[in-house]
Structure formats: C-alpha cells, structure tokens
Amino acid sequence: MAKELRSGYTTGACAAAGVKAALLFAAGESWQEIELTALDGTQLVIPVKAVERTEAGLTAEVVKFSGDDPDITNGVSVFTTVRRLEQEQPGIVFRAGEGIGTVTKPGLSVPVGEPSINPGPRQLIRNVVAEVLGTDQVALMVTIAIPAGVELARQTLNPILGVEGGISVIGTTGVLRPMSEEGFKNSLVPQIDVARAAGFADLIFVPGKIGERIATGWGLPPAAMVQTSNFIGFMLEAAAERKVQRVLLFGHIGKLSKVAAGVFYTHNRIADGRLETLAAYGAAEGLPQAEVCKLLAATTTEDALVVLQQAGLQEKVCQRLAERASLRAERYLFQKLKVGTVMVTLAGELLGMDATAREIGEGFGWKMPQ
Incomplete structure (x- = not known):
C-alpha cells in the first residue's frame, strides 16, 4: 500500500502566520498556534515558535514545514516583523529583511525594486490582517526575513531571474503539496518572462550548465538563455504560449539527440535512447553493421562519436540529428x-x-569557434 504523502505550508503561509501571531500578541490573545485559511480554502494549523517585541516592531518566528516535498527551505526560520506606521494613506508596506531578495529585472510577478514577496503571500497577509483587525486598510509595515536565504539563493534560479540578495517568498495558495516535479517545472517558466521583458524575441534554451557554459563562450547573451533542465517540451510549450518567435536549442548531443528521437522529457531514467538514436542515424548514413554494434556498446555518447568519426560519418550524422531535433x-x-x-x-x-540555428546565432552576433 502506497504511503500517503504529507502536505506542508509555504514560506508565504509561514509569513502570514507570523503576521497573525504578532497581531494576536499585541491584542493579548493566544498566538502559539495559528489557524490560517489558504487561498484555495484549505485550513492550515501552523505552530509559532516565538513572538517578541524588538526595536523594529513585533517579530514572530515560524519554522517552515514542507511535508514530504523535498523543499530546500524545509526547517528554516521565517521571521515576520509587524510595525504600525504613522501615515495618512492606509495600506500594507512590504519590506525585505535578511535573506529575502529584491527584484532587479522586469518580467516577474513583482515590479522591479520591490522585495521578492509574491502576490499569493501578500494576499494571505492582507487576509489575516483583515481577519484580526477587521480591515486590511491599515498603515502597517511587514518585513519578512529568512536569514538562511542568503545561502539558499545559490541553489535557486533567483540569480538568473534577477532576484538579488536572497530567496523569494513564494506560494500560490499557501499549501505546499508534495509535487516537487510539477513545482520545479513551474519554477523554470519565469526565466522566459524575464528574457522577454528584457526585449528578446528569440530565446536560447540550454538543458543544463554544459550548454550554458559553451553558449556563453560563443558570445551568446546570457540574458536570453533559459535553463530547461529535462523539461524541454514543457518549456517549449511555455515559450509558444508567450508568443516567442524562435528558440535556439543549444546543448550537448547526449541530451539533444533525444529530442531528435521525439523525446521531450529527457531524464535518463525515463528516456535514455541516445546510443540507439545515434546508431539508427549512423546506419541510415551507411555505418556497417559491425560498427553499429560497436556504437551500441559504447559507454557514453562521446565514445559513440568516436565510432562515427572513425567511419567518416560524424559530420553527416550530427547534422541530420540537429535538423531532425528542430523538425520534431x-x-x-x-x-x-x-x-x-x-x-x-x-x-x-x-x-x-x-x-x-545559424540564423538565430548570427542575429545574436555569436562567435563560433574556428
């Protein structure tokens, strides 16, 4: 019998729970366990580790719980500081504390210059303010800090997306369900929006660091590059939805030969037909049967290329594969x-x-190795 996976709550839900706890603390009410209604209606119960008065205001600490989702922020402390503002214009002002990034590029769901606190968490916070105070039209400053975020940001796409100084406070609803693959796929998509906002009509899709490193070495602009990981088909669809005109797939033959075979989710445990694809195209170009068997017995794609090279077929086969990948x-x-x-x-x-590919590359002014 399959184990039922546990859900958790997002950093945005942690921050909202911290705001509610701080407001209840100020009112002299119980704050140790917060009931929170997520934006999809799910009822969450979130424990609060501490609330204290500081020079900045009332600060609550909530420890992130990710359930069975392998989220990098699981177990980190989310600190939320609430302070009343003396201003005529009511409304909640959001600030980035330690470990929370600031948006520096257009194209994301938050404007440039704002703390990277996404719309979902902002709405959750407005909801709890209205719940406790009767309205969200009050002059409050809410500062969110995740000190561990300074280091954790290096494990995210934030540097590529133009979020500097830390991680983002995320969450569409507040509930973190164990769907890590779906969440990871969706986390890749904002790269497209950022590149489009930077003015690029054509984009460069690199499955990983190999393609990114080599493409950069060729003089292709990093700001137009989008990391797809194994989700090439998903990202191509996302680009089409956003009216991207052309995409340059740039990467190692081991990954892109799968696309030539019509495989658009390229994880090696799901789709590892690299050698078979090279063998089929090699045979189509006249590779003798004995060499085909040698190619199929190769350990890596690079080893298989040696077989093609020795047969004088590497250029023909690879050219056909590139054309076929684009066609597919x-x-x-x-x-x-x-x-x-x-x-x-x-x-x-x-x-x-x-x-x-040549047209797109020349449009970018690439400098191909001689």
Missing part, C-alpha cells in the same frame, strides 16, 4: 514557433546545426 520540436508545437538546434561536445566542439 516544431512538430511537437504544431508549428507555433521556429526552432533551431546546435549540438556540441563536452569540450564545446560544434557537431551539427541547422539553418534556423
């Missing part, structure tokens, strides 16, 4: 956008590219 990607998207493909080795050697 455009077909996958029902021709909603144009795709070009560049396949490289680990060392950055060009193996194959199609005409669309």
Whole structure:
C-alpha cells in the first residue's frame, strides 16, 4: 500500500502566520498556534515558535514545514516583523529583511525594486490582517526575513531571474503539496518572462550548465538563455504560449539527440535512447553493421562519436540529428514557433546545426569557434 504523502505550508503561509501571531500578541490573545485559511480554502494549523517585541516592531518566528516535498527551505526560520506606521494613506508596506531578495529585472510577478514577496503571500497577509483587525486598510509595515536565504539563493534560479540578495517568498495558495516535479517545472517558466521583458524575441534554451557554459563562450547573451533542465517540451510549450518567435536549442548531443528521437522529457531514467538514436542515424548514413554494434556498446555518447568519426560519418550524422531535433520540436508545437538546434561536445566542439540555428546565432552576433 502506497504511503500517503504529507502536505506542508509555504514560506508565504509561514509569513502570514507570523503576521497573525504578532497581531494576536499585541491584542493579548493566544498566538502559539495559528489557524490560517489558504487561498484555495484549505485550513492550515501552523505552530509559532516565538513572538517578541524588538526595536523594529513585533517579530514572530515560524519554522517552515514542507511535508514530504523535498523543499530546500524545509526547517528554516521565517521571521515576520509587524510595525504600525504613522501615515495618512492606509495600506500594507512590504519590506525585505535578511535573506529575502529584491527584484532587479522586469518580467516577474513583482515590479522591479520591490522585495521578492509574491502576490499569493501578500494576499494571505492582507487576509489575516483583515481577519484580526477587521480591515486590511491599515498603515502597517511587514518585513519578512529568512536569514538562511542568503545561502539558499545559490541553489535557486533567483540569480538568473534577477532576484538579488536572497530567496523569494513564494506560494500560490499557501499549501505546499508534495509535487516537487510539477513545482520545479513551474519554477523554470519565469526565466522566459524575464528574457522577454528584457526585449528578446528569440530565446536560447540550454538543458543544463554544459550548454550554458559553451553558449556563453560563443558570445551568446546570457540574458536570453533559459535553463530547461529535462523539461524541454514543457518549456517549449511555455515559450509558444508567450508568443516567442524562435528558440535556439543549444546543448550537448547526449541530451539533444533525444529530442531528435521525439523525446521531450529527457531524464535518463525515463528516456535514455541516445546510443540507439545515434546508431539508427549512423546506419541510415551507411555505418556497417559491425560498427553499429560497436556504437551500441559504447559507454557514453562521446565514445559513440568516436565510432562515427572513425567511419567518416560524424559530420553527416550530427547534422541530420540537429535538423531532425528542430523538425520534431516544431512538430511537437504544431508549428507555433521556429526552432533551431546546435549540438556540441563536452569540450564545446560544434557537431551539427541547422539553418534556423545559424540564423538565430548570427542575429545574436555569436562567435563560433574556428
């Protein structure tokens, strides 16, 4: 019998619970366990570790609980400080404390210059203020701090997205359900919005650090690059929805040869037909049966390339694979956008590219290795 996975609560829910606890503390009421209604109606009960008066206001500490989701913020302390403001204009002002990033690039759900506290958490906080005080139209400053966020931000896409100084306070509803793959996929999408907001009509999709490193070395602009991880198909669909005109797939042949075979989720435990794809295209170009068997017995894609190279077929096969990857990607998207493909080795050697890839690259002014 499968174990039922436990849900948790987001950093945004922690912050909202901290605000409610601080307001209850000020009113002399019990604050140690907070009942919170998530934005999807789910009822959460969140324990509060501490509330104390500080020079900055009333500060509550809530420890993040992620349930069975492998969230990097599980167990960290979320500090929320609430302070009344003496101003005529009512409303809640949000501030970034230690470990919370600030938005520096357009395209995200929060304007440039604002603390990276997403709309969901902001609404949760407004809701608890209205619940306790009867209205959210009060002059309050809410400062959120996650001291561990300074280091944790290095494990996120925040530096790429232009969120500087820490992590983001996130959560669509406040409930953290153990769907880490879905959450990770969705966390990749804002890269597209940021690149579009920076003025790029064409984008460069790199499955990982190898492609990013080599593409940067070729002079392609990092601001136009989008990391897709294994979710190439999902990210292509997201680009099409956002009216991106052209996408350049740029990466190692081991990953992009899977796209040539019509595989758009490229995790090696799900789809590892790299050698089979190279063998099929090698055979189609005349690779002898004995060499096909040798290729299939190779340990890595790079080893398989040696077989093709010795047979004088590496250039032909890789060129065909690049063309095929673009064709399959455009077909996958029902021709909603144009795709070009560049396949490289680990060392950055060009193996194959199609005409669309060359057009996009030249438009970016790339400097290909000679």
